Amino acid sequence: MTHVFTIAIDGPAGAGKGTLARRLADHYRLNLLDTGLTYRAVAHAMLQVGLPLDNVSAAETAARQVDLAKLDRAVLSAHAVGEAASKVAVFPTVRRILVEKQRAFARTPPGAVLDGRDIGTVVCPDADIKLYVTASAEVRARRRLAEIESIGGTADFAEILADIMRRDERDMGRADSPLKPAADAHLLDTSEMAIEAAFLAARAVIDDALAMRNRA
Ligand code: DC
Numbered sequence: 001m002t003h004v005f006t007i008a009i010d011g012p013a014g015a016g017k018g019t020l021a022r023r024l025a026d027h028y029r030l031n032l033l034d035t036g037l038t039y040r041a042v043a044h045a046m047l048q049v050g051l052p053l054d055n056v057s058a059a060e061t062a063a064r065q066v067d068l069a070k071l072d073r074a075v076l077s078a079h080a081v082g083e084a085a086s087k088v089a090v091f092p093t094v095r096r097i098l099v100e101k102q103r104a105f106a107r108t109p110p111g112a113v114l115d116g117r118d119i120g121t122v123v124c125p126d127a128d129i130k131l132y133v134t135a136s137a138e139v140r141a142r143r144r145l146a147e148i149e150s151i152g153g154t155a156d157f158a159e160i161l162a163d164i165m166r167r168d169e170r171d172m173g174r175a176d177s178p179l180k181p182a183a184d185a186h187l188l189d190t191s192e193m194a195i196e197a198a199f200l201a202a203r204a205v206i207d208d209a210l211a212m213r214n215r216a
Contacts, residue, residue: 005030005111006126007206008119011133012168012179013082014140016190016198020133021115023199028113028206033068033105035116035123036085038098040076041066043084053087056094063097068105086167089117092176099123117171120182128213129206132181133198135191137164 007024011017018034025032045062046053053059075081088094095118102123106112114123120130135143141161148155171179181187186205190198 003111004107004109005128006106006124007111007113007129007131008124008127008182008185009113009115009131009133010117010119010121010179010181010185011115011131012117012135012140012164012171014144014164015133015135016143016195017115017131017133019195020131020188020198020202021113023195024202024206025113027199027203030110031105031108031112033102033112033114034071034073035098035102035114035119036082037071037073037076038063038066038068038102039085039089039094040081041071042088042094042098044076044081046088047081047084053084056091059088059091059094060097063094066098066101068101083163083167086170090170090174090176095176117179118177120185121180122177125182129209130182130185131188131202131205132185133188133190135189137161137168139191140164 005028007028007030009017009021021032021034042059042062043053045065046055046058051058099122102114106114106124116123120127120132138161141157141164144160144164145155145157188198188201
Protein backbone atom coordinates (compact mmCIF):
# COMPACT_ATOMS: atom_id res chain seq x y z
CA MET A 1 0.00 0.00 0.00
CA THR A 2 1.41 3.42 -0.87
CA HIS A 3 1.76 5.73 2.07
CA VAL A 4 -0.33 8.87 1.98
CA PHE A 5 1.59 11.78 3.51
CA THR A 6 -0.31 14.15 5.79
CA ILE A 7 0.72 17.51 7.19
CA ALA A 8 -1.65 18.90 9.85
CA ILE A 9 -1.52 22.62 10.58
CA ASP A 10 -3.54 24.15 13.41
CA GLY A 11 -3.65 27.55 15.03
CA PRO A 12 -5.80 30.57 15.77
CA ALA A 13 -7.27 32.95 13.16
CA GLY A 14 -4.69 35.18 11.52
CA ALA A 15 -1.53 33.33 12.62
CA GLY A 16 -0.45 32.76 9.02
CA LYS A 17 -1.30 29.05 8.79
CA GLY A 18 -3.17 29.45 5.50
CA THR A 19 -0.19 30.97 3.70
CA LEU A 20 2.13 28.43 5.24
CA ALA A 21 -0.17 25.55 4.23
CA ARG A 22 -0.24 26.78 0.62
CA ARG A 23 3.54 27.13 0.44
CA LEU A 24 4.07 23.66 1.90
CA ALA A 25 1.49 22.02 -0.38
CA ASP A 26 3.22 23.59 -3.42
CA HIS A 27 6.66 22.60 -2.24
CA TYR A 28 5.85 18.96 -1.39
CA ARG A 29 3.27 18.59 -4.20
CA LEU A 30 0.44 17.64 -1.88
CA ASN A 31 -3.27 18.40 -2.04
CA LEU A 32 -4.43 21.34 0.08
CA LEU A 33 -7.55 21.78 2.19
CA ASP A 34 -8.36 24.87 4.25
CA THR A 35 -10.89 23.22 6.57
CA GLY A 36 -12.07 26.63 7.79
CA LEU A 37 -13.76 26.98 4.40
CA THR A 38 -15.96 23.94 5.16
CA TYR A 39 -17.32 25.61 8.34
CA ARG A 40 -17.61 28.87 6.43
CA ALA A 41 -19.64 27.12 3.69
CA VAL A 42 -22.15 25.91 6.30
CA ALA A 43 -22.43 29.39 7.83
CA HIS A 44 -22.73 31.04 4.43
CA ALA A 45 -25.54 28.73 3.33
CA MET A 46 -27.48 29.60 6.50
CA LEU A 47 -26.84 33.34 6.30
CA GLN A 48 -27.98 33.38 2.70
CA VAL A 49 -31.46 32.15 3.53
CA GLY A 50 -31.65 34.00 6.84
CA LEU A 51 -31.61 30.91 9.08
CA PRO A 52 -30.63 31.51 12.70
CA LEU A 53 -27.14 30.17 13.39
CA ASP A 54 -28.35 28.12 16.36
CA ASN A 55 -30.64 25.98 14.18
CA VAL A 56 -28.69 22.73 14.52
CA SER A 57 -30.71 20.58 12.11
CA ALA A 58 -30.46 23.24 9.38
CA ALA A 59 -26.71 23.43 10.01
CA GLU A 60 -26.47 19.63 9.70
CA THR A 61 -28.31 19.73 6.37
CA ALA A 62 -26.00 22.49 5.14
CA ALA A 63 -22.97 20.49 6.30
CA ARG A 64 -24.12 17.41 4.36
CA GLN A 65 -24.37 19.54 1.23
CA VAL A 66 -20.82 20.88 1.47
CA ASP A 67 -18.84 19.87 -1.61
CA LEU A 68 -15.09 20.19 -1.06
CA ALA A 69 -14.54 20.68 -4.78
CA LYS A 70 -16.79 23.73 -4.83
CA LEU A 71 -15.54 25.86 -1.93
CA ASP A 72 -15.39 29.44 -3.21
CA ARG A 73 -12.78 31.33 -1.20
CA ALA A 74 -13.78 34.72 -2.65
CA VAL A 75 -17.33 34.33 -1.37
CA LEU A 76 -16.46 32.61 1.90
CA SER A 77 -13.64 34.90 3.04
CA ALA A 78 -15.98 37.69 4.21
CA HIS A 79 -15.39 38.61 7.83
CA ALA A 80 -19.02 38.05 8.85
CA VAL A 81 -18.90 34.53 7.40
CA GLY A 82 -15.86 33.72 9.57
CA GLU A 83 -17.67 34.93 12.69
CA ALA A 84 -20.73 32.86 11.82
CA ALA A 85 -18.53 29.83 11.02
CA SER A 86 -17.06 29.96 14.50
CA LYS A 87 -20.65 29.77 15.87
CA VAL A 88 -21.85 26.79 13.81
CA ALA A 89 -18.52 25.04 14.53
CA VAL A 90 -19.59 24.40 18.14
CA PHE A 91 -22.17 21.76 17.11
CA PRO A 92 -20.73 18.22 17.44
CA THR A 93 -23.04 16.76 14.77
CA VAL A 94 -22.02 19.43 12.25
CA ARG A 95 -18.36 18.78 13.06
CA ARG A 96 -18.79 15.02 12.60
CA ILE A 97 -20.26 15.47 9.11
CA LEU A 98 -17.49 17.84 8.01
CA VAL A 99 -14.69 15.82 9.64
CA GLU A 100 -15.79 12.75 7.60
CA LYS A 101 -15.33 14.73 4.38
CA GLN A 102 -12.00 16.16 5.56
CA ARG A 103 -10.68 12.69 6.38
CA ALA A 104 -11.68 11.33 2.98
CA PHE A 105 -9.77 14.23 1.40
CA ALA A 106 -6.70 13.50 3.54
CA ARG A 107 -6.73 9.83 2.51
CA THR A 108 -6.55 10.66 -1.20
CA PRO A 109 -3.06 10.03 -2.69
CA PRO A 110 -0.49 11.50 -2.65
CA GLY A 111 -1.68 13.05 0.61
CA ALA A 112 -2.46 16.53 1.80
CA VAL A 113 -1.78 19.57 3.87
CA LEU A 114 -4.85 20.38 5.95
CA ASP A 115 -5.14 23.50 8.05
CA GLY A 116 -7.69 24.34 10.70
CA ARG A 117 -8.23 24.10 14.44
CA ASP A 118 -8.49 20.36 15.18
CA ILE A 119 -6.50 18.68 12.43
CA GLY A 120 -3.69 17.27 14.59
CA THR A 121 -5.99 16.45 17.49
CA VAL A 122 -9.15 15.07 15.83
CA VAL A 123 -9.22 14.98 12.02
CA CYS A 124 -5.80 13.41 11.38
CA PRO A 125 -4.37 12.32 14.74
CA ASP A 126 -1.91 10.06 12.85
CA ALA A 127 -0.59 12.84 10.60
CA ASP A 128 3.09 12.49 9.67
CA ILE A 129 3.74 16.09 10.68
CA LYS A 130 1.81 18.34 13.03
CA LEU A 131 2.46 22.06 13.21
CA TYR A 132 0.82 24.48 15.61
CA VAL A 133 1.19 27.98 14.22
CA THR A 134 0.53 30.85 16.56
CA ALA A 135 1.24 34.56 17.09
CA SER A 136 0.19 37.04 19.75
CA ALA A 137 -3.30 38.52 19.36
CA GLU A 138 -1.74 42.01 18.93
CA VAL A 139 0.50 40.86 16.08
CA ARG A 140 -2.42 39.09 14.38
CA ALA A 141 -4.58 42.21 14.71
CA ARG A 142 -1.80 44.40 13.29
CA ARG A 143 -1.45 42.05 10.30
CA ARG A 144 -5.18 42.01 9.69
CA LEU A 145 -5.26 45.85 9.78
CA ALA A 146 -2.32 46.06 7.33
CA GLU A 147 -4.13 43.62 5.02
CA ILE A 148 -7.31 45.72 5.06
CA GLU A 149 -5.35 48.93 4.48
CA SER A 150 -3.35 47.38 1.64
CA ILE A 151 -6.56 47.01 -0.36
CA GLY A 152 -7.64 50.59 0.40
CA GLY A 153 -9.94 49.81 3.35
CA THR A 154 -10.02 51.32 6.82
CA ALA A 155 -10.59 49.67 10.18
CA ASP A 156 -10.10 50.28 13.85
CA PHE A 157 -7.20 48.41 15.53
CA ALA A 158 -8.99 48.07 18.89
CA GLU A 159 -12.06 46.61 17.20
CA ILE A 160 -10.02 44.10 15.21
CA LEU A 161 -8.16 43.06 18.36
CA ALA A 162 -11.39 42.60 20.32
CA ASP A 163 -12.76 40.52 17.44
CA ILE A 164 -9.71 38.27 17.34
CA MET A 165 -9.83 37.74 21.09
CA ARG A 166 -13.52 36.87 20.97
CA ARG A 167 -12.92 34.36 18.17
CA ASP A 168 -9.98 32.78 20.06
CA GLU A 169 -12.14 32.41 23.12
CA ARG A 170 -14.92 30.68 21.18
CA ASP A 171 -12.55 28.37 19.24
CA MET A 172 -10.46 27.45 22.28
CA GLY A 173 -13.33 27.29 24.75
CA ARG A 174 -15.84 25.04 22.98
CA ALA A 175 -16.46 21.60 24.43
CA ASP A 176 -16.06 19.61 21.18
CA SER A 177 -12.63 19.69 19.49
CA PRO A 178 -11.35 22.95 20.98
CA LEU A 179 -8.33 24.61 19.39
CA LYS A 180 -5.21 23.37 21.16
CA PRO A 181 -1.83 22.01 20.10
CA ALA A 182 -1.61 18.21 19.76
CA ALA A 183 0.84 16.72 22.27
CA ASP A 184 3.23 15.88 19.41
CA ALA A 185 2.88 19.15 17.47
CA HIS A 186 5.84 21.36 16.58
CA LEU A 187 5.13 24.89 17.76
CA LEU A 188 5.83 27.77 15.39
CA ASP A 189 5.36 31.22 16.89
CA THR A 190 5.22 33.68 14.01
CA SER A 191 4.97 36.82 16.20
CA GLU A 192 8.53 37.80 15.38
CA MET A 193 8.87 35.74 12.23
CA ALA A 194 8.18 36.57 8.58
CA ILE A 195 6.27 33.96 6.58
CA GLU A 196 9.44 32.98 4.71
CA ALA A 197 11.19 32.14 8.00
CA ALA A 198 8.16 30.13 9.16
CA PHE A 199 8.18 28.26 5.83
CA LEU A 200 11.89 27.41 6.22
CA ALA A 201 11.39 26.30 9.84
CA ALA A 202 8.49 24.05 8.82
CA ARG A 203 10.50 22.58 5.94
CA ALA A 204 13.36 21.72 8.30
CA VAL A 205 10.95 19.76 10.52
CA ILE A 206 9.34 17.99 7.56
CA ASP A 207 12.61 17.16 5.80
CA ASP A 208 13.92 15.65 9.05
CA ALA A 209 10.84 13.44 9.33
CA LEU A 210 11.14 12.39 5.67
CA ALA A 211 14.83 11.53 6.10
CA MET A 212 14.02 9.41 9.18
CA ARG A 213 11.30 7.58 7.29
CA ASN A 214 13.61 6.86 4.34
CA ARG A 215 16.18 5.44 6.73
CA ALA A 216 13.62 3.18 8.41
O1 DC B 1 -9.76 29.42 9.73
P1 DC B 1 -11.08 30.19 9.49
O2 DC B 1 -11.04 31.59 10.00
O3 DC B 1 -11.51 30.11 8.07
O4 DC B 1 -12.18 29.38 10.35
C1 DC B 1 -13.47 29.88 10.54
C2 DC B 1 -14.07 29.22 11.77
O5 DC B 1 -14.33 27.84 11.51
C3 DC B 1 -13.20 29.23 13.00
O6 DC B 1 -13.36 30.40 13.78
C4 DC B 1 -13.62 27.99 13.75
C5 DC B 1 -14.10 27.06 12.67
N1 DC B 1 -13.14 25.97 12.36
C6 DC B 1 -13.16 24.88 13.18
O7 DC B 1 -13.91 24.85 14.16
N2 DC B 1 -12.38 23.80 12.90
C7 DC B 1 -11.56 23.81 11.85
N3 DC B 1 -10.81 22.73 11.59
C8 DC B 1 -11.49 24.95 11.02
C9 DC B 1 -12.30 26.03 11.31
